[in-house]
Amino acid sequence: MMCYSRHLTMEKRMRMVLLPVVVLLLGAASGDALGARDLTAVVPGLTPADLATLAKTGEVTREFGAGESAVLAPECGLTAGLLAQIASFSYTTGVEILSVASRQTGDDAGELLRWYNVLRSVSTLKGLTFYSPVYHHRELLFRDSYAVDNPTDDKRIPDPTVGLLPRDSKITLMQNDATFGPNLYELDYRASSDAIAVTMINLEPLNFLFIPVMGVRDMQIRIIVMPYKDCRIFYGNVVAKATTFFGLGDKVQASALARLQALYDWFTRMATQERS
Numbered sequence: 001m002m003c004y005s006r007h008l009t010m011e012k013r014m015r016m017v018l019l020p021v022v023v024l025l026l027g028a029a030s031g032d033a034l035g036a037r038d039l040t041a042v043v044p045g046l047t048p049a050d051l052a053t054l055a056k057t058g059e060v061t062r063e064f065g066a067g068e069s070a071v072l073a074p075e076c077g078l079t080a081g082l083l084a085q086i087a088s089f090s091y092t093t094g095v096e097i098l099s100v101a102s103r104q105t106g107d108d109a110g111e112l113l114r115w116y117n118v119l120r121s122v123s124t125l126k127g128l129t130f131y132s133p134v135y136h137h138r139e140l141l142f143r144d145s146y147a148v149d150n151p152t153d154d155k156r157i158p159d160p161t162v163g164l165l166p167r168d169s170k171i172t173l174m175q176n177d178a179t180f181g182p183n184l185y186e187l188d189y190r191a192s193s194d195a196i197a198v199t200m201i202n203l204e205p206l207n208f209l210f211i212p213v214m215g216v217r218d219m220q221i222r223i224i225v226m227p228y229k230d231c232r233i234f235y236g237n238v239v240a241k242a243t244t245f246f247g248l249g250d251k252v253q254a255s256a257l258a259r260l261q262a263l264y265d266w267f268t269r270m271a272t273q274e275r276s
Contacts, residue, residue: 034100034228034229034230034231036051038228038229039051039054039100042074042075042228042233043072043073043074043075043098043233044075045071045072045073046060046072046098050072050098054098054100058099058100058101059097059098059099059100059264060072060097060098061095061096061097061098061257061260061261062095062096062097063093063094063095063253063257064093064094064095064096065092065093065094066090066091066092066093068094069083069086069087070083070086070094070096070237070239071096072096072097072098072235073096073098073224073235073237074098074195074224074226074228074233074235076192076194076195076224076226077192077193077194077195078190078191078192078195078196078197078224079195079224081190082190082197082199082222082224082237085199085220085222086220086222086237086239089220089239089241090241091220091239091240091241092240092241092242093239093240093242093252093253093256094237094238094239094240094253094256095237095238095253095256095257095260096235096236096237096238096260097234097235097236097237097257097260097261097264098233098234098235099233099234099235099264100231100232100233100234101231101232101234101268102230102231102232103227103230103231103232105227105229105230108194108227109165111227112165112191112195112196112225112227113162113164113165114271115196115225115232115267115271116162116165116189116191116196117161117162118267118270118271119189119196119198119223119225119267120159120160120161120162120171120189121159121161121270122145122146122147122159122171122173122175122187123145123146123147123158123159124145124159124266124270125141125142125145125175125266126142126143126144126145126146127140127142128140128141128142128145128262128266129141129262130258130259130261130262131258131261131262132255132258133251133254133255133257133258134251134254134255139178140178141177141178141259141262142175142176142177142178143176143177143178144174144175144176144182145173145174145175145176146159146173146174147159147160147171147172147173147174148172148173148174148184149172150172151172151184151186151203154174154184156174165191165196166189166191167190167191167192168188168189168190168191169188169189170186170187170188170189171187171189172184172185172186172187172203173185173186173187173200177206179208179255180206180207180208180213181207183202183203183204183206184202184203184204185200185201185202185203186200186201186203187199187200188200188201194226194227195224195225195226196224196225196226197222197223197224197225198222198223199220199221199222200220200221200222201217201219201220201221202214202216202217202218202219203216203217204216206218206219211243212243213242213243213252214240214241214242214243214252215241218240218241218242219238219240220238220239220240221236221237221238221259221260221263222236222237222238223235223236223237223263223267225267232271234264234267234268236260236263236264237260238256238257238259238260240252240256
């Protein structure tokens with residue numbers, strides 16, 4: 001995920017100096033928290049500053065632009081494929097979020113199926129709110145959200161939850177976005193022995209107040225969820241090819257990060273409800 005030269009750079013020297021300090025910080029934060037070595041083993045791209053932020057808040061975020069790569073994705077059976085998809089897309093802006101939360105250890109396969117079905121419960125996204133970086137207060141995110149039988153007929157169907165974990169599966173989503181209006185999206189679900197993932201791509205142009213912001217398949221959202229020791233790791237990534245008209249390009253990045261955080265809050269709430 002990251003390339004290093006043979007010589008010690010200043011950044012590497014700082015990592016070597018700061019890592020023991022961060023280990024102590026993580027240990028002090030919670031007796032059940034993952035240690036810094038555990039975290040960097042599963043997410044090699046974490047910096048000492050990232051580790052300190054995780055110890056304090058449980059999540060770390062990052063913005064990146066064209067030509068820059070995602071670095072916060074955890075290593076699992078799905079990561080290489082998802083990163084290859086991202087690299088093949090000529091995006092202009094990107095954001096990513098990594099969150100680590102404690103979980104009840106036990107049946108990892110059952111946990112993955114439960115989380116998979118949470119991600120397929122798309123109707124529960126209706127009414128989701130997020131903190132708008134444009135208006136600086138909470139705003140409605142989705143007026144409505146539901147699965148449809150196919151992109152052509154557009155007939156509403158129940159949430160397509162499953163009893164067994166399929167290796168791959170696709171559904172079509174109709175989502176009435178408070179910003180972009182009603183649009184169809186393709187949801188591509190993947191599963192491996194150690195993680196589940198979903199990729200969400202718009203099938204129609206996204207417009208804001210009749211201004212074209214992103215073309216077809218120009219907003220791509222990816223989520224990976226995996227159990228790791230006594231924690232649940234949630235990774236979210238948005239890459240987009242956005243217009244620069246009226247300064248909208250900068251707003252897309254801030255909005256994408258706010259959306260990822262709202263999706264994480266939704267997933268956490270749903271996963272907790274399903275567990276109880």
